[in-house]
Amino acid sequence: MTNTTVLGGIDPEIALPQDIVDVLNFALTLEYLESTFYDTGVGTSGLIPASDLAVFQQIKKHEDAHVAFLLGVLGSAAVAKPTFDFTAGGMFSDVFSNYATFQAVSQAFEDTGVRAYKGQAANLMSQPDILTAALQIHSVEARHAAEVRRLRGLDGWIIGTIGNLPAAVNAAVYGPGNPPADFPAEDNTVQGGINLTGITSYGSDPLSASFDEPLDKATVLAIAGPFIVS
Amino acid sequence: MRNGDGSASAPLVVDRPLTAASRREFLRVLGLGSAIVLMPSMFAACSDATAVTRGRSAAVTLDLSTDLGVLNYAYALEQLEAAFYEEALKHIITGCSSSELHALLQIGQHEIVHREFLKAALGSNAIPALQVDFSSVDLTKRDPVFQTAKVFEDTGVAAYNGAGKLLHSAAYLVLAGKIVSVEARHAATIRDILNPKSMDFAGDDVVDANGLDRALAPSAVLPLVAPFIVTPISA
Numbered sequence: 001m002t003n004t005t006v007l008g009g010i011d012p013e014i015a016l017p018q019d020i021v022d023v024l025n026f027a028l029t030l031e032y033l034e035s036t037f038y039d040t041g042v043g044t045s046g047l048i049p050a051s052d053l054a055v056f057q058q059i060k061k062h063e064d065a066h067v068a069f070l071l072g073v074l075g076s077a078a079v080a081k082p083t084f085d086f087t088a089g090g091m092f093s094d095v096f097s098n099y100a101t102f103q104a105v106s107q108a109f110e111d112t113g114v115r116a117y118k119g120q121a122a123n124l125m126s127q128p129d130i131l132t133a134a135l136q137i138h139s140v141e142a143r144h145a146a147e148v149r150r151l152r153g154l155d156g157w158i159i160g161t162i163g164n165l166p167a168a169v170n171a172a173v174y175g176p177g178n179p180p181a182d183f184p185a186e187d188n189t190v191q192g193g194i195n196l197t198g199i200t201s202y203g204s205d206p207l208s209a210s211f212d213e214p215l216d217k218a219t220v221l222a223i224a225g226p227f228i229v230s
Numbered sequence: 231m232r233n234g235d236g237s238a239s240a241p242l243v244v245d246r247p248l249t250a251a252s253r254r255e256f257l258r259v260l261g262l263g264s265a266i267v268l269m270p271s272m273f274a275a276c277s278d279a280t281a282v283t284r285g286r287s288a289a290v291t292l293d294l295s296t297d298l299g300v301l302n303y304a305y306a307l308e309q310l311e312a313a314f315y316e317e318a319l320k321h322i323i324t325g326c327s328s329s330e331l332h333a334l335l336q337i338g339q340h341e342i343v344h345r346e347f348l349k350a351a352l353g354s355n356a357i358p359a360l361q362v363d364f365s366s367v368d369l370t371k372r373d374p375v376f377q378t379a380k381v382f383e384d385t386g387v388a389a390y391n392g393a394g395k396l397l398h399s400a401a402y403l404v405l406a407g408k409i410v411s412v413e414a415r416h417a418a419t420i421r422d423i424l425n426p427k428s429m430d431f432a433g434d435d436v437v438d439a440n441g442l443d444r445a446l447a448p449s450a451v452l453p454l455v456a457p458f459i460v461t462p463i464s465a
Contacts, residue, residue: 051427058429065441118407122400135391136442138407142414143432143443147422155336156419157412192351192405199346202339209336210343211408212415 010073010129020127023120025079026217027134028070030116032081033224034109035063040086041106044096052151059106059144066137073130088226091166103152104165108173110145111163112223115173115215117141119183142212157209160187169223177219186213287361289462294448299465300396302357303448304406305348306463307389310455311382312341313362318369318379325372330423334379337416344409351405361460376424383417384436384444385454386410391445414443 016024038060041047048056071078086095086105095101117138124131146156154164161174177183189196189207196207290306293299315338323331349356368374390410397403418431436444446454448465456463 054429055427055431058432062432062437062441065439069440069442114411118404118411121394121403121407125395125397125400125403128395131395132391132445133440133442135394135407135410136445139387139391139410139414139443140432140437140441142411143418143437146415146418147431150419150422151427155333156415156422157336157340191347191408192401194347194350196343196347199350200343202343206336206339207343210340210347210412212411213408214404 010133016074016077016130017126020124020130021074021077023123023134024070024074024130025077026120026220027117027137028067028074028078029082029228030109030113030220030224031063031066031070033084033227034113035060035067036081036084037086037105037109038063040096041102047096047099047102049099055147055151056106059110059147062140062144066140069133069137073133083229084227085229086227091169091226103148104169107145107148107152107163108165108169108223110141110148111158112173112215112220113141114138114145114212115177116217116220118212119177119214119216119220121214155209158186158212159205159209161185172219172223177214177216182214183216183219184213188213287358287461289464290357290360292357292448292463292465294393294396294465297397297399297402298352298355300393301348301352301402302355303393303465304390304409305345305352305356306360306459307386307451307455308341308345308348309360310362310458311386312338312345313360314364314378314382314458315341317362317364318367318375321369323372323375324370326375330372330376333419333423334375337379337383337419340412340416344412358461360463362458363460364458366457373424376420380417380420380424381454383413383420385446385451386413387417387436388444388446389448389451391443392447392451 038056042053042056042060087093092101092105095105117134121131121134121138124134149156149163152164154162158174161170163170163174165173174186176185184190187204187208188211189204191211196202196210197204200207290302292303292306294303315334319335319338323334326334364378367378387410390406390413394403394406394410397406417436421430421433422428424430432443438444452463452465
């Protein structure tokens with residue numbers, strides 16, 4: 001590792017354990033995906049209406065910053081940037097010519113990103129500063145997700161598994177991971193062994209929306225897989 | 231003044247009594263046609279039998295070296311947030327659109343769920359109900375309500391982000407993570423309502439040049455919320 005800049009209190013000169021490196025490279029892969037996606041989208045004239053451009057410029061700025069930050073922490077241990085296909089093999093063939101498609105893919109990336117970081121938090125507990133930085137990225141992804149959902153006419157939070165994405169994508173992004181007991185679907189209403197239905201008089205909508213659910217690495221990579229060529 | 235755990239003399243008893251007509255208007259504005267049933271139940275859900283304590287309540291000390299202490303810290307913040315929305319939604323908030331009020335209502339429900347969840351999870355280890363005081367906020371007007379909500383949600387995000395590393399249990403860390411991203415969704419929503427389709431949903435005032443949201447230690451968070459909490463809290 002040659003980068004001597006101390007980022008967010010994290011000294012890259014200190015060698016990181018391999019399991020931490022693996023988590024951070026997983027995060028870096030997702031940030032490469034998002035960063036490249038927004039770089040292309042914001043750089044495509046006529047795609048994003050002027051009224052919404054400030055939002056996506058801000059998201060792009062953050063995803064670019066996340067890539068730079070993780071590269072700084074990982075140094076020479078960082079994985080290379082993959083080649084991406086944002087049409088996902090044709091499923092989103094008009095992703096950079098149809099704003100609605102672009103927004104849908106954006107929401108899928110952001111809501112999945114929130115679940116991915118949440119799913120890795122416990123794996124970073126041995127490195128408190130890195131855990132904190134990951135949590136700080138995690139909440140930024142959640143802010144992004146909420147804003148994109150609102151642009152698409154949804155609530156900023158996830159009620160049940162509502163995402164208004166193509167059915168198969170929606171089911172993957174908001175569905176259970178593996179094992180489902182540890183990574184439930186977003187409509188989960190049992191937390192820490194406590195059935196939320198029993199502690200308030202609310203229906204399932206606010207109960208499920210009150211908690212976001214983590215996702216395991218393999219399930220996240222399966223969601224991202226169609227967008228990653230190599 | 232009401233207790234932060236939602237206990238109060240009666241649900242929907244407001245400082246300024248609602249007439250039948252103004253109450254209908256309130257519910258109409260909320261866009262909750264049949265909500266005359268829903269609204270009281272929203273608050274009644276959390277109204278336990280505890281009497282409202284008058285006067286200054288006993289001080290609370292949080293031992294943040296233990297997970298129970300950290301969870302009680304979260305419980306204190308959730309009490310504050312939930313009580314704020316309960317209190318605000320008892321007023322007719324002028325200048326609010328129905329969609330804005332609907333967002334406030336939902337956010338308030340989420341905070342109540344967080345509070346009731348932490349209370350149930352902590353059981354006999356839970357700190358008492360905090361006394362809160364929102365008299366410094368004009369709860370009858372849109373801007374002060376949303377500006378205060380913004381402070382609470384942003385502070386909540388920063389507090390959870392800063393407290394994550396204090397937890398020893400992976401299960402509790404994941405639970406905190408499940409809550410903090412919803413707080414961030416609230417913060418973005420409130421900010422988008424105040425300044426629509428701008429960069430403010432994740433503005434440069436809360437996200438730094440590395441793309442990191444704020445993370446604040448409890449010692450930095452407690453002074454920020456102290457103006458709204460009567461019960462002395464130390465950590």
